[in-house]
Amino acid sequence: MNRDSRILRRSLGAVAGGLLALVLVGCGSGATKGGGDATAAGQADPGAFPVTVETQFGSATIPKAPQRVVALGWSDQDAALALGVKPVAIVKTEDSFKNGVGPWAEQALGDARPQVLDTTDGYPIEKIAALRPDLILAVQSGMTSADYDKLSKIAPTVGYLKGRTTYGTPWQEQTELIGKALGRGKEATQAIAAVDQSLAQDAAKYPQLKGKSFVYAYPQPSNGRMVLYTDARTKVLEQVGLTLDPVVSSAPKLNSFSNALSMEHLGSLTSQALLVWYGTPENQQQLESNPVFKGLPAVTSGAYLPVNRTLAQASSAPSVLSIPWSADQILPALAKSLH
Template sequence: MLRSFRGFGIMLVVICILLAACSSGTKEETTAGISGTQSEEATSTTKVEPNNSETKVVKDQFGEVTIPAHPQNLVVFDSIYAEYLIEMGVTPQIVLYTPEVEAEYRPAYFKEHGVQTIEVEQYQYNYEQLLALSPDMILTAGEGMEQGVYDELSKIAPTVALDANSEMERAMPKLAAIFDKTEESAKVLAEFEEKAAQAKDKIATALGDKTVLVLRVEHNRYRFMGPKGGSSSVFFYETLGLNSPEAIKDSTDWFSQFSLEFLPELNPDYIFLEDRTLVGYDTKKSMEDLKASQVWANLKAVKNDHVFPLKTSEFVSGVGPIGSVKLMDYVVGKLVP
């Protein structure tokens, strides 16, 4: 009888110990579960991380393309597009650029905004280099791009070839629509237009009906900028309101070739002279021939010392919200006493 009672007592103690252990484990697990839930809630109220798996469909030069809603490694081909994005509040991770033809201010500008710059050869596509960068999206200008090039880029990452050129008023709103920055884009453009209007008024007051020619010196040839040629023509002849020589007032070509014998017919009051910059390009002989010619020496602009140098990079790649203001200040500084 006593032995049975002792055995029952021992069994009762063992059961109590087991129940206590189970109860303790359940409490710890419950506490951990609550703690985890509270931590997740706290995180969600302090910082909302973008869902990197989200996508959206946009239209570009070649049709519709599915892109990440929040790209984490965006590679931009055109440095001017990168400037547009930054000024709208979108910072790309990588920008490709050719140092020889890049606007002087822009490398420091990109460094200031934490954008990695990758040097590339002008007009070349290094697909292996791009693949090594592991982009989750590629952005480039679509006008002038061949379908084959676009197809190769699309194999590396979703590629948006914007149906625009580098012109700010065309490209920026389309970029803004892709990145949901329409309001920011409108603000940047409005600020620029206000500065441009002030510059235009100053020039009109100072020059009246005097004419301005943008002359490009190239290897073995000369070209003039048409006032209705689009791209940079818009900046000089529409945004700043410069008057072109009468003989070319209806030219719709960005740049048209001409012979030196045509210069007296143009005979502008002011000339912005571009020494064309291209990788591996030599314009020395063409420039020497121009300045040694009698027709050049007899031009009004030359006689009055109204010929001003113009860098290719300043008006080809350097016409973003930052660069355009710099170029505008340069033009006003030369034309307005």
Template structure:
């Protein structure tokens, strides 16, 4: 595509500016987390850290281009091996980087961000491959089509996202766009499926399978090293005495229960039963008046401050949750820890195994004692 043609195409797309989306994204992180905040970065990235050149010739590709990728909104043809990749939402930038392709642009994190507006696991991998920080753009008001268009990408990744059909059409005017897999609910794509889909789009399918095997092996090793957690029941929820809805329990559509299940633990039967009629919901509301029925070996919840623990324990209703009464509640106050599992990726999960899982294991082992 010539430069004038590309500019014309981008200008047409930007004119269809993305509309703010009222989606249940809060369940993806926490019931109280906000979407990404505004702060633009100052440089673009490429596979070899070469800035604007975005030279990806050093990345081995499998298969032939052009290729057609199937996803929730149909089929996308990718004419040649992508060299300038932009991403939306969470996870997609992690996967692209893990497969050797540094995005030229990605959303800035507000929830769970480090000082760079990124995450510790992304930054560590970026340093390892010698890449430059991608351009960071805000998604506070929805997908930032203007910022993405300005980067002139040749591929937009949204395999893990809540992209609507209208947003897909707008992004497709900028560059070939990959939405979530067909049949997945918004923000409900498992990290393995995101990795496979992105690997196919990048011509890195073999590397994607190797990456999945490696990360699953690390998870399995932790499970084998801690056999006592096998069969331990859990409730992963947001419990907050000050919230309008005081208890949200995450279902197996959410990445958090999925992850603990991989470790050999089991979703509490009461949550599994309560969510059985809602296969697309990330969480179910639980009445505080029935807190004593929310039975599990351990409870994990996010809180904005350590003081929330005492507030839960002293609450006349929430304090009756069996795991709270037994002293087997894990309270997470570190946003990056929450993000590492709620938006699971092949980069975040190894980090979580070191920085999040030990507290969960300690609570599970206390139950066994």
């Protein structure tokens, strides 16, 4: 199930070579089979432990380099993998993901096989405890105070920072927090810099994107509206020069990560580029057959990009591994139609 589908339900009722070479430095070939010890390539930064990480619900003190990491955030495993640590368990995001990770993380995962936890009905506390973790990551998560109380009794638990919303941690901060918890702050800084450099190179490669307006949306026919995103996925696109269309900010606020536009006002989506991900093929067919939708500027100019579930997952929870992969899927297609 895509992250957005689950959050909305609760709220409303191969990686670029340069980066991969950096984040996989020193990765070993050891596997994590059936919940075995995490493979931790390389070494922690000198003097990194013990370390205390202060987050929204309390502090987590990690006495030494963790060997059995459980990643409960939606892309926390990406950050850990990028820093050379292979978790013993991760959360289920998409049924189609082989070994539980997106295609952008498969090389970093290697032959490790973490247990994939279904958190649809909450965190499976007994299963997590049975894994005997020495660190639980829940940075890009919907963890509550009650969840934290249970999880922190099992192992030091690193959630999101005070003041952040659920699933609302910027990818840079996520990487920094996880890097600190793993004792790999230097590698985290390098990984963030590599992604920033990659996006800067994309901006230079596709100058036609600069200043062009865009909307990233999700149709909800049953509710008669379009969800217009304002979260991390739009921030990444802004980093390469695109500009979020004013229609998004003027639409009524839906939740912490999106606004909503009534289908009656579909014609107001006059942005130069339009990205839409769909929960079902039927939703896509219904929207694309709408005469108003067909006449939108982005659609008539060819700057409309239907986003599949894999790409939607990658962009909705961007990470140091998924961002370059997503950029390769999105930017060339948009640049081709934007002049």
